[in-house]
Amino acid sequence: MNIGLYHLKMPFRKLLIGLLPFCKEVDPNVISWCLLPVGLAMAVCYVLSFQVAGASSFLLLAIVLGFIRMIVATLDGLVAVTYNKSSIKGDLINRVTPELCDFMLYLALVFALRKFDLTGLLAIGLIWLTTFMGLLGSPSGLPVQSVGPVGQTDRLAALMLFSFLEYLSRSYSWGISFFDWFFYWLIIGGVITVSNRFYRSLQAAKSRS
DSSP: OOOSSGGGHHHHHHHTGGGGGGGTTSOHHHHHHTHHHHHHHHHHHHHHHHHSTTOTHHHHHHHHHHHHHHHHHHHHHHHHHHTTOOOHHHHHHHHHHHHHHHHHHHHHHHHHHTOOSHHHHHHHHHHHHHHHHHTTTGGGTOOOOOOOSSSHHHHHHHHHHHHHHHHHHHHTTOOOOHHHHHHHHHHHHHHHHHHHHHHHHHHHHHHHO
């Protein structure tokens, strides 16, 4: 099943073409590293929004930072391809920086929400397993699996949506903890994603044998 938002990456790239002239002389690796302060700021926003009374506005700031993260994470590769600046080192940096951002982000969420229980452990474990299953076939030369529904892009988009719902819930006293539902979605969608990626890797392996 080709589930997830990853297949929308190319249309999203087209929206960023207008930024390319401003980045012509910029090293794409520098753009990739710029993802880390964005990820750190986003993690801090969630800690503040759940640990400081009356700090709901940090949820909106986190959403804005989420959009910036999407732009930066797409722009580095776009600059590298457009201006022939691709390199093996760049590919490594391009892959590790969003993973480090996720590491900071989801640990911050577990801490801020006090999810030191089975729900939190399962969510964190499945996030790791999702990445692992995506790269499972790489040592054998098989394609990387980026399907969802809880791939990296899907998680970020869903987090932004649940953040907005949480902000509305606080603002209008709905009494609903949308981040509890977000963690449930991480678990249910994570199981589907891991199974989906493992199945697709097996199919790719069979086609090569």
